[in-house]
Amino acid sequence: xxxxxxxxxxxxxxxxxxxxxxEGQSPGNPNQQWNESQIENRLIEMTKRCQVEGxxxxxxxxxxxxxxxxxxxxxxxxxxxxxxxxPSKSNNDLELNQLIQQCNQRDERGNLxxxxxxxxxxxxxxxxxxxxxxxxxxxxxxxxxxxxxxxxTAEPYGMxxxxxxxxxxLDLVYVHIYAYWDQINVQSAIHHTQSHFNKMxxxxxxxxxxxxxxxxxSAGEKxxxxxxNQKNASQFFQEFxxxxxKNGIEYFYFEAFDEGWKVAHEGERGAHWGxxxxxxxxxxxxxxxxxxxxxxxxxxxxxxxxxxxxLDEGKLQGTIKNLPNDGKDYSLACFIKVDSHWWTxxxxxxxxxxxxxxxxxxxxxxxxxxxxxxxxxxxxLVPSSFSPPLAGGIESLPDSLFHSSICYEVIHRESLxxxxxxxxxxxxxxxxxxGTIRSLSNALQYHLAVFIKVGDGWWTxxxxxxxxxxxxxxxxxxxxxxxxxxxxxTASELAIFLLSKDCLPPKVAGSSHLPHELFEQCKTHRxxxx
Numbered sequence: 001x002x003x004x005x006x007x008x009x010x011x012x013x014x015x016x017x018x019x020x021x022x023e024g025q026s027p028g029n030p031n032q033q034w035n036e037s038q039i040e041n042r043l044i045e046m047t048k049r050c051q052v053e054g055x056x057x058x059x060x061x062x063x064x065x066x067x068x069x070x071x072x073x074x075x076x077x078x079x080x081x082x083x084x085x086x087p088s089k090s091n092n093d094l095e096l097n098q099l100i101q102q103c104n105q106r107d108e109r110g111n112l113x114x115x116x117x118x119x120x121x122x123x124x125x126x127x128x129x130x131x132x133x134x135x136x137x138x139x140x141x142x143x144x145x146x147x148x149x150x151x152x153t154a155e156p157y158g159m160x161x162x163x164x165x166x167x168x169x170l171d172l173v174y175v176h177i178y179a180y181w182d183q184i185n186v187q188s189a190i191h192h193t194q195s196h197f198n199k200m201x202x203x204x205x206x207x208x209x210x211x212x213x214x215x216x217x218s219a220g221e222k223x224x225x226x227x228x229n230q231k232n233a234s235q236f237f238q239e240f241x242x243x244x245x246k247n248g249i250e251y252f253y254f255e256a257f258d259e260g261w262k263v264a265h266e267g268e269r270g271a272h273w274g275x276x277x278x279x280x281x282x283x284x285x286x287x288x289x290x291x292x293x294x295x296x297x298x299x300x301x302x303x304x305x306x307x308x309x310x311l312d313e314g315k316l317q318g319t320i321k322n323l324p325n326d327g328k329d330y331s332l333a334c335f336i337k338v339d340s341h342w343w344t345x346x347x348x349x350x351x352x353x354x355x356x357x358x359x360x361x362x363x364x365x366x367x368x369x370x371x372x373x374x375x376x377x378x379x380x381l382v383p384s385s386f387s388p389p390l391a392g393g394i395e396s397l398p399d400s401l402f403h404s405s406i407c408y409e410v411i412h413r414e415s416l417x418x419x420x421x422x423x424x425x426x427x428x429x430x431x432x433x434x435g436t437i438r439s440l441s442n443a444l445q446y447h448l449a450v451f452i453k454v455g456d457g458w459w460t461x462x463x464x465x466x467x468x469x470x471x472x473x474x475x476x477x478x479x480x481x482x483x484x485x486x487x488x489x490t491a492s493e494l495a496i497f498l499l500s501k502d503c504l505p506p507k508v509a510g511s512s513h514l515p516h517e518l519f520e521q522c523k524t525h526r527x528x529x530x
Contacts, residue, residue, distance in 0.1 A: 010051040011286065014244070015077070015252035016275075017213055018046065018055040019259060020067065023278050026261030027059060027083075036066045043067075043074055045280040046256045052076065056154075056174075056212060056252045058121050059083040060098035061091060068102045072113040079174075079212075079252070081118035081154070084137060085128045096141060103145035116150045117141055118174060118212075124159040124166075131163045138169050154212045157196045162399055164203055164517075173204045174212035179236070182404065183224025183385040186216065186232040188329050190239050191300055191322075192383075195406050195512060197249065198457075202511035206464060208250070214240065215254035218283060220269025224385035225329065228269050234285025237275065301456075301513065302332075302379055302409045310377060311413050314366025320359045320381060322456075327355035330381055330406070333388035334365050337376035341393040343368070351388050375413050380405040402516050410519040419496055419526040423479075425452075426494070426528070431483025436476050437498060443473040446498055449505035449518065450482060453493040457510035459485070464507050468499075493529055497522040 020039045021027065046052065054077030057067050061083075068080045082099040084092050096119070103114045119138045123129040129137070134153060142151050150171035157175050160166060167173055177196050179189035193214065200209045216226075218233035237253070244251055258278045262270030275286050304310060304318040316334065320327060332353035334345045344351050345365040353363050366372055378397060382388060386404050391397065402408070423434040433450065440446065448469040450461045460467050461482045469478050483489055497518050499505060506515050519525065 010047075010049060011241075011275075011282075012051045013053070013241070013253055014250050015054040015056060015079070016046060016050070016052050017252045017255040018043070018057055018067070018071075019255070019257075020064075021259055021261060023260055027062070027064075034063055036063070036070065039063070039067055040070045042257070042280075043070060043076075046276070047074060047076075049276055049280070049282050050256075054079065054115070054252070055256075056116075056118065057081050058118075060095050060102060065098045065102055068113045069105065069107065072107055072111070077115050078113060079116040079118055080114045081121055082141070084120040084123050084134075085126070087129070087133070090128075092137070096137060100141055100144045103141075103149045112146060112148060114145075114149055116152060116172070116174075117145060119151065119153050121154045122156065122159075122176070123153075124155050124163065131166060135166065135169050157200055158399070160200060160203065161402065167204055167207065170207065172208040172210060173200060174210050175200050176213040177211055178214065180216050180223060180226040180228065182383070183226050184383050185225040185329055186227070186236050188324055188383070189216070189226075189236050190243050191324060192406060193240065194243065195300065198511040198513070199515070202458070202508045202513075202515050203506050203517075206507050206509065211244075211249065211251035213254040214251055215273050217269040217272045218274075219272040221267050223269075225383060228272065230284055233272075234283070237286055300381065300407050302381055302407055304379065304409060304411070307411055310365075310411065311374070312372075314364055314371060315362075316353075316365045316377075316379065317362040318360065320355060320361070323355070323359045323381075327357065327359045329384050330355055331384055332361055333380045333382050333401070333405075334363075335378045335380075335391050335397060336365065336371060336374040337378075338368075338370050338374050340375075341395060342378075342391040342397055343371075343393060344388070344391045345371075348390055348392070351390060352382075352384075377411045378408065379410075380408040382406065396520075407513050408516065410516070412519070412522075412525060418524040419498065421526070421528065424494070424528060425482045425488075426491075431481055431488065432479065433482045433494070433496075434477070434479035437471060437478070438476070440471070440476045440498075443471040443476050445501055446471055446523065447501050448478055449497040449499055449522075450480075451495045451497075451508055451514060452482065452488060452491040453495075454485075454487050454491050456512055458495070458508045458512075458514055459488075459510065460505070460508045461488075464509075467505055467507060493527060495525065495527045497525045499523070 020042045056079035058081045068078045071078050082095040105113050119141050152170045152174045154174040177193050179192045184192045216233045216236035217228035218230045220228045255273050257276050258274035260271045301321045335342045346367050389398050421435040425431040425433050451458045462484050469480050471478050503521050
């Protein structure tokens, strides 16, 4: 095959996670040296096999700082990282200063050689830095680089759920999503990825979300329901490319080449994340001809049949919409809140509710004497490999439950009767919403957040600029046009949340479900179906 034909048949990717190490080399080893020639050869090898728009890196010292200049010369967008770790055992100052120096450099044409500065990688996950220490490092870099260079950090989605305040300090959000590490089987991996990507979009306040790491190992240890082998790795790769291309999602695939040094940190699987092996050969099943058709991309959701019956009698039944594989890889975890404390249901001995082949569920969740007095019921769709936490009177549900769930629904007993709707946009051609809030003593201390579901995605209403509704303190009434977009009249659901005026709702743009913070922070809420 000639060079031109090779170039035409290259796989097209948005980005790669790139490191230049050859077999036997590892980062941080003072006895090993790599130079600019090796880095350039590795980048050229990568671009011969794959048509890549950009790369992201992890370190800025020990000759790695030359990657940005070489990559930019090859026409690649550059997201350059500074490796941060425990301050007492690291070269954090050196890494930050080297990153700053690169961000201020220009190539021979006068263009900046760094497009995005990544301050730290998974430092919150490893607990190397506190959230305040990380924010301080981000600000340190921001104050010393040109405004044209965007700044971010890179963390798994769970760290952003835990520390949402981090997002306000970033220009764009780099998130890691790994169905493999979450123990999801490959058949459900894209749906899992889509679910957490949509969650990230919903909490990022309109900032761009980039999947900064995603992949599947081609060999190594099984992790829950996730099996690393060549077939699964290529299947995930092709399905992810189809899904991300269809939805216009930016990403850096992990990773360009196999790196043997990772065995010491991750076991055998650590050496097999590459799209190419350590010699630079493309792995079987990763060729352009094998690319799959895009999956449907439809969001998975829990459809509860009769909410009033659930609250009155404890009979939980319904269906899971768009669930793959007849539901065999999933189950439901249910919790009820009685006297401000959460309890596992139906029982500690049976904490998982099965999903039938028809994707339906039917179970009695009131199994205790006081269960009929529950104020809230939470239902979570989780992978079968996930063991739900056992709640025996805890004040709040653990973060791990929200992080590991594919989707969830939280029912508030009060929400069924505290928000009165006078005019629904579903019944009026004008698209107006009006009503009153009952039993509200000081309307000036509250506002309303409204969202509509169009297709499979939720959207903030009336607009991103005006994301809340004012409540008239004279009669606790509210009124506003809700259908403000061209497709809003096709909405299937409308959700209203009563929030403290100090609580600004997240801006939601096409997320498959509403952020759980809304349900936890609201005084009451109501969901209306068309």
